Amino acid sequence: MINNGNMSDILKYMPANISSILVKLPDSIVEHVEEVRLRVGRPLIAAGSGKEYVMGSMGWLEAAKGEPYIVTVEDIKSAVQLISNFSVYSVEDEIRNGFITVSGGHRVGLCGRAVLDNNKIRTIKDISFLNYRIAKQIIGAADKVMNYIIRSPDSIYNTLIISPPQCGKTTLLRDIIRQLSDGVERYSFRGRKIGLVDERNEIAACCFGRPRNDIGIRTDVMDSCPKAEGIIIMIRSMSPEIIATDEIGRREDGEAIIDAINAGVKVITTIHGNDIEDFLRKGSLESLRKDLFERIIIMSRRNGVGTIEKVYAENYCEIYSA
Amino acid sequence: MLIKLIGGILIIVASGAFGIGMGNKYGGRPKELKRLRILLQMLETEIIYGATPLPFALANVASKADNSLSHFFQDIAEGLIRGSFYSVKEAWDKAVDTSLQDTYLGASDKELLKSFGGILGASDSNDQQKHFKLFYKQLEQQEDLAEEDRRKNEKMYRSLGFLFGIVVFIVLV
Numbered sequence: 001m002i003n004n005g006n007m008s009d010i011l012k013y014m015p016a017n018i019s020s021i022l023v024k025l026p027d028s029i030v031e032h033v034e035e036v037r038l039r040v041g042r043p044l045i046a047a048g049s050g051k052e053y054v055m056g057s058m059g060w061l062e063a064a065k066g067e068p069y070i071v072t073v074e075d076i077k078s079a080v081q082l083i084s085n086f087s088v089y090s091v092e093d094e095i096r097n098g099f100i101t102v103s104g105g106h107r108v109g110l111c112g113r114a115v116l117d118n119n120k121i122r123t124i125k126d127i128s129f130l131n132y133r134i135a136k137q138i139i140g141a142a143d144k145v146m147n148y149i150i151r152s153p154d155s156i157y158n159t160l161i162i163s164p165p166q167c168g169k170t171t172l173l174r175d176i177i178r179q180l181s182d183g184v185e186r187y188s189f190r191g192r193k194i195g196l197v198d199e200r201n202e203i204a205a206c207c208f209g210r211p212r213n214d215i216g217i218r219t220d221v222m223d224s225c226p227k228a229e230g231i232i233i234m235i236r237s238m239s240p241e242i243i244a245t246d247e248i249g250r251r252e253d254g255e256a257i258i259d260a261i262n263a264g265v266k267v268i269t270t271i272h273g274n275d276i277e278d279f280l281r282k283g284s285l286e287s288l289r290k291d292l293f294e295r296i297i298i299m300s301r302r303n304g305v306g307t308i309e310k311v312y313a314e315n316y317c318e319i320y321s322a
Numbered sequence: 323m324l325i326k327l328i329g330g331i332l333i334i335v336a337s338g339a340f341g342i343g344m345g346n347k348y349g350g351r352p353k354e355l356k357r358l359r360i361l362l363q364m365l366e367t368e369i370i371y372g373a374t375p376l377p378f379a380l381a382n383v384a385s386k387a388d389n390s391l392s393h394f395f396q397d398i399a400e401g402l403i404r405g406s407f408y409s410v411k412e413a414w415d416k417a418v419d420t421s422l423q424d425t426y427l428g429a430s431d432k433e434l435l436k437s438f439g440g441i442l443g444a445s446d447s448n449d450q451q452k453h454f455k456l457f458y459k460q461l462e463q464q465e466d467l468a469e470e471d472r473r474k475n476e477k478m479y480r481s482l483g484f485l486f487g488i489v490v491f492i493v494l495v
Binding site for chain 1: 370373374375376377379402405408409410443445446447449450
């Protein structure tokens with residue numbers, strides 16, 4: 001059930017030309033690859049742990065000589081078919097959101113020409129840029145922050161995680177959920193019922209409704225559901241003690257979170273940003289500011305992915321600094 | 323005399339049967355084209371209203387088709403599910419070449435079918451629907467041509483078979 005997150009999981013979603021090049025990478029590098037990028041007419045690039053690997057047809061260019069492998073239109077077309085299980089029409093919503101989740105919870109971001117309808121994106125055509133992102137579950141990623149989140153053996157603080165992309169925000173949230181759901185012996189915290197609204201299906205990585213990641217024994221998941229609606233449904237139907245969700249941003253997300261807190265449910269969520277100022281500046285989340293969050297965790301990748309920069313308590317008072 | 327008569331009748335029957343066989347070829351083609359169109363309509367429904375992923379949609383259609391056409395859809399579905407192809411077009415073209423040998427479909431029908439494989443599944447449902455509509459039009463035209471061929475040739479071959487048998491019989495006797 002646990003997903004080790006390895007590049008080899010996603011090779012079957014790549015055209016033969018590309019996967020045959022990537023398998024030439026040595027195992028030691030494969031383990032660290034976090035992204036594989038395909039851009040029409042540009043070199044094939046894998047990246048991970050802050051390093052980039054420009055690929056030639058014989059393998060990594062720095063190890064094997066030769067010219068970089070240039071991705072063709074056909075490569076991308078074939079990749080899109082493989083990612084969508086040969087059925088672009090069945091993943092229209094996903095394409096509109098700019099990414100498709102494949103089995104194992106890995107995500108493929110896509111870009112091209114947006115087709116508009118009433119000022120909203122109807123679909124993306126002529127897809128020319130793909131980003132395969134390898135999902136990794138790191139058990140114990142949240143060990144450093146659990147003591148800030150747990151309030152008492154049966155309660156937690158409403159927590160907000162602020163982090164730029166690619167700093168391990170989702171990984172941290174996933175492990176927090178797992179620990180709170182299973183219970184944390186070290187703090188004699190008993191497991192709580194968690195309602196996870198996983199709009200982008202990144203946290204639990206559900207495939208046909210079944211989580212591929214370990215998210216604890218008391219967690220219910222509503223996957224691919226808009227956050228605001230999902231939160232309300234969860235509160236009504238599953239009696240959660242904690243609601244967890246990823247990357248809030250829209251006004252209605254903020255309102256749903258206030259509803260949850262007013263209903264006596266604890267909330268853990270994340271937001272994109274570099275520091276607390278970014279959160280305060282977000283107009284659409286105005287309603288959320290006033291001390292709703294009792295703990296705010298700031299992340300960066302200063303000392304590698306998953307660095308905890310700061311933790312704030314009520315009234316934005318700093319209680320931890322790296 | 324009796325032996326001659328029996329031989330003669332055998333010649334007429336054999337030649338007649340050959341003629342009927344040739345005639346059936348012309349009769350079978352429009353029927354098969356029509357069946358193909360109906361199966362593609364089922365596929366369209368699966369795609370547009372069910373949003374069923376293509377490999378499973380094809381397998382569902384195959385289960386409703388009879389023998390030779392069923393093999394065609396089944397082969398594509400299995401190829402895609404097994405992961406032995408990198409695009410629908412590859413799987414589709416291969417099935418057109420190998421799985422339709424037992425049918426009456428001609429080279430021009432297969433050419434037309436191949437033109438559809440590159441489009442299937444490769445766009446959103448709006449677009450798919452348009453392509454299906456267009457393809458039905460083309461198939462209908464093909465059906466009309468096949469029907470015309472049938473009218474011209476089916477009867478002719480059938481009667482020609484018997485007549486040829488009778489001519490041979492008369493010449494020999």
